Amino acid sequence: MTIAETPHMEPRPEHPAAQAWRVFRTRPAALFGLLLLVVIGVVSIIGPSVYAVDPFEIVWAPLTAPFQTPTAPLGTDYLGRDILAGLIIGGRATLLVGLTAALITVSIGIFIGAFSGYYQGWVDDVFMRITEFFQVLPPLLFAMVLVTLFSPSLVVIALSIGIVSWPATARLARAEFMRIRGLEYVSAGRSIGARNGRLIWRVILPNALAPLIVSATLTIGIAILFEAGLSFLGLSDPNVMSWGLMIGGGRQYILDAWWVVTLPGVMIFMTVLGVSLVGDGLNDAFNPKLRDR
Amino acid sequence: MAVLRVQDLVVDFATRQGNARVLDHISLEIDEGEILGIVGESGCGKSMTALSIMGLVPSPPGNITAGSIKLDEREIAGASSEQMRTIRGNEIGMIFQEPMSSLNPVFTVGEQIAESVRLHEGADSRAAFARAVEMLQAVGIPEPEKRARAYPHELSGGMRQRVMIAIALACNPRVLIADEPTTALDTTVQAQIFDLLEELQKNRGTAIVLITHDMGAVAQLADKIAVMYAGRIVETGAVDDVLSNPRHPYTRGLIACVPHLQVKPTKQRHPLLEIPGVVPSLTELGEGCAFSPRCDRMHSKCLQHQPVLETVPDTGDNSHRVACWVTEARADDV
Numbered sequence: 001m002t003i004a005e006t007p008h009m010e011p012r013p014e015h016p017a018a019q020a021w022r023v024f025r026t027r028p029a030a031l032f033g034l035l036l037l038v039v040i041g042v043v044s045i046i047g048p049s050v051y052a053v054d055p056f057e058i059v060w061a062p063l064t065a066p067f068q069t070p071t072a073p074l075g076t077d078y079l080g081r082d083i084l085a086g087l088i089i090g091g092r093a094t095l096l097v098g099l100t101a102a103l104i105t106v107s108i109g110i111f112i113g114a115f116s117g118y119y120q121g122w123v124d125d126v127f128m129r130i131t132e133f134f135q136v137l138p139p140l141l142f143a144m145v146l147v148t149l150f151s152p153s154l155v156v157i158a159l160s161i162g163i164v165s166w167p168a169t170a171r172l173a174r175a176e177f178m179r180i181r182g183l184e185y186v187s188a189g190r191s192i193g194a195r196n197g198r199l200i201w202r203v204i205l206p207n208a209l210a211p212l213i214v215s216a217t218l219t220i221g222i223a224i225l226f227e228a229g230l231s232f233l234g235l236s237d238p239n240v241m242s243w244g245l246m247i248g249g250g251r252q253y254i255l256d257a258w259w260v261v262t263l264p265g266v267m268i269f270m271t272v273l274g275v276s277l278v279g280d281g282l283n284d285a286f287n288p289k290l291r292d293r
Numbered sequence: 294m295a296v297l298r299v300q301d302l303v304v305d306f307a308t309r310q311g312n313a314r315v316l317d318h319i320s321l322e323i324d325e326g327e328i329l330g331i332v333g334e335s336g337c338g339k340s341m342t343a344l345s346i347m348g349l350v351p352s353p354p355g356n357i358t359a360g361s362i363k364l365d366e367r368e369i370a371g372a373s374s375e376q377m378r379t380i381r382g383n384e385i386g387m388i389f390q391e392p393m394s395s396l397n398p399v400f401t402v403g404e405q406i407a408e409s410v411r412l413h414e415g416a417d418s419r420a421a422f423a424r425a426v427e428m429l430q431a432v433g434i435p436e437p438e439k440r441a442r443a444y445p446h447e448l449s450g451g452m453r454q455r456v457m458i459a460i461a462l463a464c465n466p467r468v469l470i471a472d473e474p475t476t477a478l479d480t481t482v483q484a485q486i487f488d489l490l491e492e493l494q495k496n497r498g499t500a501i502v503l504i505t506h507d508m509g510a511v512a513q514l515a516d517k518i519a520v521m522y523a524g525r526i527v528e529t530g531a532v533d534d535v536l537s538n539p540r541h542p543y544t545r546g547l548i549a550c551v552p553h554l555q556v557k558p559t560k561q562r563h564p565l566l567e568i569p570g571v572v573p574s575l576t577e578l579g580e581g582c583a584f585s586p587r588c589d590r591m592h593s594k595c596l597q598h599q600p601v602l603e604t605v606p607d608t609g610d611n612s613h614r615v616a617c618w619v620t621e622a623r624a625d626d627v
Contacts, residue, residue, distance in 0.1 A: 015444075016398075016444070183394060184389055184391055184395040185394060187389065187395075188395040188457070188460070189397070190349060191386075191387040192412065192461070193378045193381040193382035194378075194412060198412075203397055206397075206400070207398065
């Protein structure tokens with residue numbers, strides 16, 4: 001070799017996730033969203049042991065307004081149950097349903113989208129017709145039918161939300177797989193003897209992950225709203241306190257006792273806001289055009 | 294002993310305009326430690342030859358209609374996809390044109406080299422990674438330990454192409470197919486990559502199929518050359534024979550197209566030569582020689598009959614063959 005090659009020097013290899021975080025932390029809105037989620041998460045996890053009041057126990061007169069009695073600082077609902085206790089523990093069920101439903105959505109979506117986009121041809125035709133079938137059903141109605149058919153337990157609610165909302169993720173995953181499967185590093189992977197399964201899950205999926213993570217995050221917000229919607233219509237697990245259940249129970253009293261519905265509503269609003277802000281931040285963080293600024 | 298022998302390979306593509314014969318009775322032979330240069334314009338079937346050997350012809354629409362591809366006397370044309378999978382990367386390696394996009398952006402280069410070793414030799418990840426570092430060293434990357442942990446975007450184009458070569462050679466394949474390995478690189482880096490290929494071929498005895506349109510590189514590196522036009526081999530032989538005594542007008546045209554470097558610019562510059570016209574559409578090939586519309590020496594026979602590859606008389610070892618009706622040697626008029 002006659003001419004020495006000058007290697008492009010960089011102090012330390014940076015993992016793509018580290019790059020994403022570098023952009024993410026420059027977005028105040030995204031950081032605020034993250035803070036909201038962390039606070040809500042921490043309160044849901046350790047709150048009930050700090051403020052150990054049974055949310056189903058009747059502690060004071062029904063429909064007491066907030067700040068009237070130290071026994072129930074944020075008032076009581078139509079049965080005289082402590083609203084603060086409900087708010088603190090209700091996050092658990094809501095977040096759990098939201099996360100599980102989003103996980104189900106993304107899992108089904110990626111699975112269908114991956115095979116559709118990678119194999120194309122008749123596999124794509126079959127999977128896309130199935131996807132369209134689920135897409136044309138009105139989601140809320142379909143979920144209501146599912147929940148009514150089975151029992152309104154947390155598992156059934158999470159599953160129902162997942163089942164009605166995966167088509168969008170599947171289409172996104174399919175588009176990403178179709179784009180990436182034509183790229184040269186997939187051919188290169190094939191040329192070293194990688195199997196289809198390896199190409200799908202080890203080569204293409206990691207590269208398709210960025211938009212899917214963003215979509216998954218936003219799906220959590222949608223799933224939480226969905227759960228609240230079902231609860232409002234009375235389709236929630238009556239044995240597990242959730243924000244949705246509180247709203248559903250208090251909706252008849254909304255004109256006389258605003259707090260019964262508004263306070264859990266604010267909690268849901270904050271959670272979904274946090275999820276959306278984080279989702280937007282991730283979207284920026286994974287955008288290669290913004291990454292190197 | 295030929296490591297790789299392609300005989301009368303025919304590949305057809307079903308297109309909307311009808312059947313396109315992208316490879317028409319291609320025959321190639323390459324021995325251990327040899328470099329075979331395949332040259333020709335874009336769309337003449339060079340890359341398709343490579344894909345056929347790798348068993349990666351997109352099907353549908355592509356299809357190997359006839360012919361055989363033998364790796365050490367073993368027929369691999371029409372082998373099952375599982376058989377081909379064990380051959381790819383293990384016995385035949387391939388380097389692609391674009392080192393920028395041929396590496397997976399989310400894994401370190403070390404992981405990607407190790408992947409090939411793991412797939413074929415079942416090595417555990419520690420051993421595979423050690424091999425990756427070893428390979429990076431072999432392809433002349435400084436600080437291989439550290440580079441193995443770098444992501445592709447942190448390396449320059451030349452370095453990335455070295456990594457591609459390391460991936461292709463990690464399992465010590467018998468044959469390496471280099472599909473325009475330097476097209477995307479700077480001239481100085483091109484020379485380094487060619488030097489590296491030559492060095493590896495000498496040290497490891499790998500047979501290399503070098504696909505390129507750089508006649509200079511072929512002249513310098515290759516032992517044998519095959520000139521392709523519209524899916525056929527129009528001239529083949531030892532590099533020295535073919536380049537010093539080209540018989541096919543197309544080969545002469547390609548040689549004439551190489552720009553000459555003038556150290557002292559004179560007022561009168563040589564105009565750059567070109568071959569007029571373009572490669573014809575493969576669905577519209579007529580009866581005669583596919584090159585005839587662009588040929589300056591075409592006569593009536595060229596329009597009616599497809600010329601066949603015939604040995605050029607009075608050459609040393611009878612390996613120089615050309616498919617042209619106008620076979621009188623007039624190399625001096627180029």
